[in-house]
Amino acid sequence: MKEYPILAGINHPEQLRSLTSKQLDDLAQEIRDCIINTVSQNGGHLASNLGVVELTLAMHKVFSSPRDKFIWDVGHQCYTHKLLTGRADLFHTIRQQGGLSGFPKRDENPHDIFNTGHASTSISAGMGVLAGDHIQKRTNKVLCVIGDGALTGGQALEALNFAGHLQQDLIVILNDNTMSISRNVGALSSYLSQLALTVSYKRFRTVVDFTISHIPFVGKSLLRWVYRLKRGVKGIVYKENLFTDLGFKYVGPVKGHSIEKLTDVLEHVREIEGPVLLHVLTTKGKGYAHAEGDPSSFHGVGPFAIETGKVDPSLKADPKTVTTTAAFGCAILTEAKKNDKVAAITAAMSSGTGLLPFKEEFPQRFFDVGIAEQHALTFAAGLAASGMQPVVAIYSTFMQRAVDQLIHDIALPGLPVVICMDRSGLVGDDGETHQGIFDMVMFRNIPGLAFLAPQSAREIEMSLEWALGANQPVLIRYPKGATYSCGEVQDTPLEEGKGVLVKKREHSTILLISLGGLLKEVVSASDILDEKGLKCDVYQMRFIRPLNKPALLGLLQNYEQILFVEEGIGSGGMGEEIAMILSEKHSDILYDHIGVPSEFLAQATRDQLIKQCKLDHESIVARVEQIQSELRFSKVVDMVKNDKWSPHNI
Numbered sequence: 001m002k003e004y005p006i007l008a009g010i011n012h013p014e015q016l017r018s019l020t021s022k023q024l025d026d027l028a029q030e031i032r033d034c035i036i037n038t039v040s041q042n043g044g045h046l047a048s049n050l051g052v053v054e055l056t057l058a059m060h061k062v063f064s065s066p067r068d069k070f071i072w073d074v075g076h077q078c079y080t081h082k083l084l085t086g087r088a089d090l091f092h093t094i095r096q097q098g099g100l101s102g103f104p105k106r107d108e109n110p111h112d113i114f115n116t117g118h119a120s121t122s123i124s125a126g127m128g129v130l131a132g133d134h135i136q137k138r139t140n141k142v143l144c145v146i147g148d149g150a151l152t153g154g155q156a157l158e159a160l161n162f163a164g165h166l167q168q169d170l171i172v173i174l175n176d177n178t179m180s181i182s183r184n185v186g187a188l189s190s191y192l193s194q195l196a197l198t199v200s201y202k203r204f205r206t207v208v209d210f211t212i213s214h215i216p217f218v219g220k221s222l223l224r225w226v227y228r229l230k231r232g233v234k235g236i237v238y239k240e241n242l243f244t245d246l247g248f249k250y251v252g253p254v255k256g257h258s259i260e261k262l263t264d265v266l267e268h269v270r271e272i273e274g275p276v277l278l279h280v281l282t283t284k285g286k287g288y289a290h291a292e293g294d295p296s297s298f299h300g301v302g303p304f305a306i307e308t309g310k311v312d313p314s315l316k317a318d319p320k321t322v323t324t325t326a327a328f329g330c331a332i333l334t335e336a337k338k339n340d341k342v343a344a345i346t347a348a349m350s351s352g353t354g355l356l357p358f359k360e361e362f363p364q365r366f367f368d369v370g371i372a373e374q375h376a377l378t379f380a381a382g383l384a385a386s387g388m389q390p391v392v393a394i395y396s397t398f399m400q401r402a403v404d405q406l407i408h409d410i411a412l413p414g415l416p417v418v419i420c421m422d423r424s425g426l427v428g429d430d431g432e433t434h435q436g437i438f439d440m441v442m443f444r445n446i447p448g449l450a451f452l453a454p455q456s457a458r459e460i461e462m463s464l465e466w467a468l469g470a471n472q473p474v475l476i477r478y479p480k481g482a483t484y485s486c487g488e489v490q491d492t493p494l495e496e497g498k499g500v501l502v503k504k505r506e507h508s509t510i511l512l513i514s515l516g517g518l519l520k521e522v523v524s525a526s527d528i529l530d531e532k533g534l535k536c537d538v539y540q541m542r543f544i545r546p547l548n549k550p551a552l553l554g555l556l557q558n559y560e561q562i563l564f565v566e567e568g569i570g571s572g573g574m575g576e577e578i579a580m581i582l583s584e585k586h587s588d589i590l591y592d593h594i595g596v597p598s599e600f601l602a603q604a605t606r607d608q609l610i611k612q613c614k615l616d617h618e619s620i621v622a623r624v625e626q627i628q629s630e631l632r633f634s635k636v637v638d639m640v641k642n643d644k645w646s647p648h649n650i
C-alpha cells in the first residue's frame with residue numbers, strides 16, 4: 001500500500017471526515033490507480049467501478065456505515081466501498097480463490113449489508129432492511145445505489161412502486177451513466193436521458209437569470225418567457241417527473257465526479273423525509289481513457305496491459321480456440337439465414353451471449369429487452385404464439401430469474417421457444433452468484449421440454465438446428481469457454497434421446513459417462529486409466545431429456561463398472577436418474593456418480609473449481625481406482641466365503 005499513502009491510512013470510513021477537500025481528491029486518484037492496477041492483474045468490473053469513486057467517497061463521508069446501510073445493486077461497483085471499509089490490504093486478492101469477493105458479501109465484512117450479484121434487487125432489499133429497522137426503532141438511513149441498467153429490471157420497478165406506497169425514508173441513488181453492459185436500451189433509458197438534460201437547463205437558467213434579469217423594465221417578464229420557451233422546446237418537466245409521480249422526492253440530476261458537490265447534495269438528501277431518489281450522472285470508466293472510450297469492453301475484463309488497454313499476448317487464448325459463445329453466435333446466424341422466422345432475444349447480454357453478429361445482420365429480428373429475464377421469456381413465448389421461432393440467449397445463472405415463465409408461459413402451452421444457456425456449469429471468478437450449476441436440477445423434469453448439453457462447436461450447431469425443427473420448447477446448455485471435441489466421432493449426427501460413444505477401447509469393462517462441460521477431463525482420465533491397464537470407454541450424453549432408455553440400457557449392460565460425471569449439482573441430478581434406470585434392470589453393475597456438491601461455490605478460476613469439486617481428470621482416475629480396489633476386495637471376500645480363495649482368481 002506504499003504507493004497509496006492516504007488510502008493506507010484509512011481503516012474506517014469515518015476517517016474521511018478529517019480529510020481536506022484536496023486530500024479527498026487525491027484519495028480518489030489513489031483509489032482509481034489502485035483499482036486499475038489490481039484489475040489489470042486479476043480482471044474484474046473495471047468501468048463500473050471507476051465511475052463511482054467520487055460517489056462512494058461522498059456517501060461514506062456524509063453517512064455512517066455500517067450504522068447507515070449501503071446496498072449496491074448488482075454489486076459489481078463495490079470496489080471503492082471495499083477499499084474504504086478496512087479491506088485495502090486484501091484488495092490485491094479480489095476475485096481470486098480464498099480472496100475477497102468481487103461483490104458485496106455479508107460474511108466478508110459488516111459494511112456489506114446485502115449480498116448482490118444479480119441485478120435489480122437493491123431497492124426491494126433496502127425497503128426490507130428499512131422496514132425492519134423501523135419496527136425495531138432504529139433511526140439509521142438506508143441507501144440503495146442502482147445503475148440505469150439495473151433500473152430496467154422489473155423487480156426494481158416493483159420496489160419503486162412499493163417504496164412510493166410505504167413512504168419510509170429510503171434513499172435511492174440512481175447512478176446514471178447511460179450504459180448497461182452495452183448501451184442501455186428502452187423507454188426508461190430514453191426518459192432518463194431527457195431528465196438529464198435538466199442539468200444543462202439549470203446551467204442555462206443561471207446564465208440567463210443573471211443577464212436577462214438585468215435588462216431594464218422587460219428583464220423579469222422576458223426571463224419568465226424564456227423559461228417557458230425552454231421547457232416547451234425540450235419538453236423538460238423541471239420538478240414533476242416519473243419518480244415524483246410514484247411518491248419519491250426527486251433530487252438532481254447531479255454531476256457525479258465532484259466529491260464536494262456530491263457531499264453537499266447528500267447532506268441535503270439526508271434530511272429529506274420519505275423516499276428520495278437522487279439522480280447522479282457519471283461516466284462509466286471515468287479516469288482511464290481506454291475504459292472511457294470503450295466502456296462495454298471494460299465492463300468486465302480479464303488481465304490487461306495498462307498502457308495499451310490490451311490483453312497481455314501471453315494470456316491470449318489460442319486463436320484457433322472456438323468458444324461455445326462464438327459457436328452459438330455462428331450457429332444462430334446460419335439458422336437465421338435459412339429461416340426468416342428465427343428471432344434472437346437477449347436480456348442485456350448481447351455481447352456475452354455472442355449475439356452481436358446477429359444484431360448486426362438481422363436488426364429487425366433482434367431484441368435486447370434490458371435486464372428483464374422474466375419479460376424476455378414471456379416475450380419469446382408471445383413471438384412463438386404468433387408463429388415466429390424465438391431463440392433466447394441467456395446465462396444459466398440468470399435463467400434462475402425466469403423459472404415460472406419457462407414453466408407457465410412456455411412449457412405448459414408447449415410453445416416452440418429455444419433457450420440457449422451460456423455459462424452453464426462452473427464459471428469461476430464471479431463466484432457464488434454466477435455459477436451455472438442449478439439448471440439441470442431445476443429444469444430436467446419439466447414436462448414437454450427437451451434439454452440438450454452439447455460440447456463441441458459442431459454439436460452446438462446441430463443442437464440448435466434440431467431445436468428449431470422440434471416444434472417444442474427446448475433448452476440447450478453449454479459451458480463457459482472453449483468448445484471441446486474428440487474429433488470426427490463427435491460429429492455423428494444428433495439422434496433424439498441419444499449420446500455418442502466418443503472413446504471405444506477393446507475389451508473395456510469400465511464406462512465413463514460425461515454430461516456438461518467436463519468431457520475434456522473425462523477423456524483425459526480415460527487415457528490415464530488406459531495407460532494404467534484399466535480399459536475404459538467414454539460416452540457423452542447429448543440429451544438430458546428426452547432419454548432413449550432402451551438404447552442407453554443396451555450400452556450400459558456391456559460394462560462392469562460405470563462412473564457418471566456431471567457438471568451440475570449432483571444431488572437430484574442426472575447421475576441419480578441413471579442410477580434408478582440401471583437399478584431396475586442391472587443391479588449387478590457397479591455404478592457411481594459425481595457432480596458438483598450442493599454448496600455455494602466462491603470465486604476461483606474454473607479449473608480450480610473443477611479440482612475443488614473433484615471433477616478433474618486426476619480425481620476421476622482416483623475415484624475409478626478406488627471403486628476397482630473395493631471391487632477386488634469384495635471379490636476376495638466372496639472367494640474366502642466360498643472357500644475359493646486364490647491370488648490368481650482376482
Ligand SMILES: Cc1ncc(C[n+]2csc(CCOP(=O)(O)OP(=O)(O)O)c2C)c(N)n1
Binds near residue numbers: 074
Ligand atoms: C439478473 C441479471 N441479469 C444480467 C446481469 C448481467 N449484468 C451485470 S451488470 C449489467 C449492467 C448493469 O448496468 P448498470 O446497472 O447501469 O450498471 P453499470 O455497469 O452501468 O454501472 C448486467 C446486464 C446481472 N448481473 N443480473
Ligand SMILES: CC(=O)[C@@H](O)[C@H](O)COP(=O)(O)O
Binds near residue numbers: 117118299352423430
Ligand atoms: C456482473 C455481471 O453479472 C456481469 O458483468 C458478469 O460478470 C459477466 O460475466 P462474463 O464476464 O462471463 O460475461
Ligand SMILES: [Mg+2]
Binds near residue numbers: 180
Ligand atoms: Mg449504467
